[in-house]
Amino acid sequence: MKVAFENQRILLTGASAGIGRAMAGMLAEAGAKSLILVARRENELENLKRELLQRYPQVAVYIYPCDLSDQTAIDHLLHYISREVGAVDILINNAGMGDYGLFETASWDKTERMLKLNIQGLTYLTHKLAAPMIALGRGGILNVSSGLGFFFMPGMSVYAATKHYVTAFSEALRLELKGTGVVVSQVCPGPVATEFSEVAGNTHLSEGLPPWLLLSAEQCAREALAGFAQGKALTIPGQAMHWLTLTGRLLPRPLMRLALSGTRKRLLKTQQTESPRIAPVH
Ligand SMILES: NC(=O)c1ccc[n+]([C@@H]2O[C@H](COP(=O)([O-])OP(=O)(O)OC[C@H]3O[C@@H](n4cnc5c(N)ncnc54)[C@H](OP(=O)(O)O)[C@@H]3O)[C@@H](O)[C@H]2O)c1
16 A cells, blocks of 8 residues: 655654655655654754745644653653644654664663664554554554664664564554555665764764665665655665665574674774773673
């Protein structure tokens, strides 16, 4: 079943930067009736709203600064939406964050925030908005997962695990909602040039990647929305990443373990020379 953006009320999380910011412009261009743009940074949301209204004055743009790792804040957001906007036709769960480094050296605050944002916030919003969509017999939910939703990755152990959650949740929910008129889709990008690496604590994450593997936020957003519009279960943006993910999933686990077995040594070295997140040396 296809998903149309025209004349729809769309809630987009993580709209202040990166993939979400790029999606906001594309959704306005596609004729969205209302865009509810959510992230923590109010200034960035205000700038985006101004830009969008200049180019697409017909779209009703609402901005709502909100920490989606906080369930009470999400409740306030939902009240605001039902009071000011009405029913949400389409939910795009894009907000997310990563963390890079050895697990034992991670800040617990950051780890907990990541779990709450990537898993709990996404699930809570979906839970609150799916039932009204089902009652109306129409709607769409796009979850932004990651290529790491399929693979394990030492150095990003918790992040990859949160994305395994998003991937499994999205696949199962899609099947649960089959026949209800509500489409659940997910996008699993590989590396995308955004603020993600900086937030994850490693600006070198995309260094050394072949340029053909690193997508722009715009290309990722465009392909993600195209796949969603076609009602696809899964979109992997970028031809190269698409094939790498498909072939990588066929690799036997023992081979993957072997390929990644030197990661601890490499991370210890990096953390000792470049990062304040110094690991205890065992
Ligand atoms: N970039 C990549 O290589 C890559 C690859 C695969 C998957 N992804 C996924 O793509 C999605 C978008 O990431 P991106 O690459 O566009 O990264 P980004 O540039 O860092 O953008 C992340 C967005 O999430 C928002 N956000 C972060 N923490 C939040 C919180 N607690 N509450 C509300 N909003 C929050 C940020 O806004 P504020 O800071 O203003 O709150 C920002 O708008 C994420 O789910 C990420 O896991 C990214």
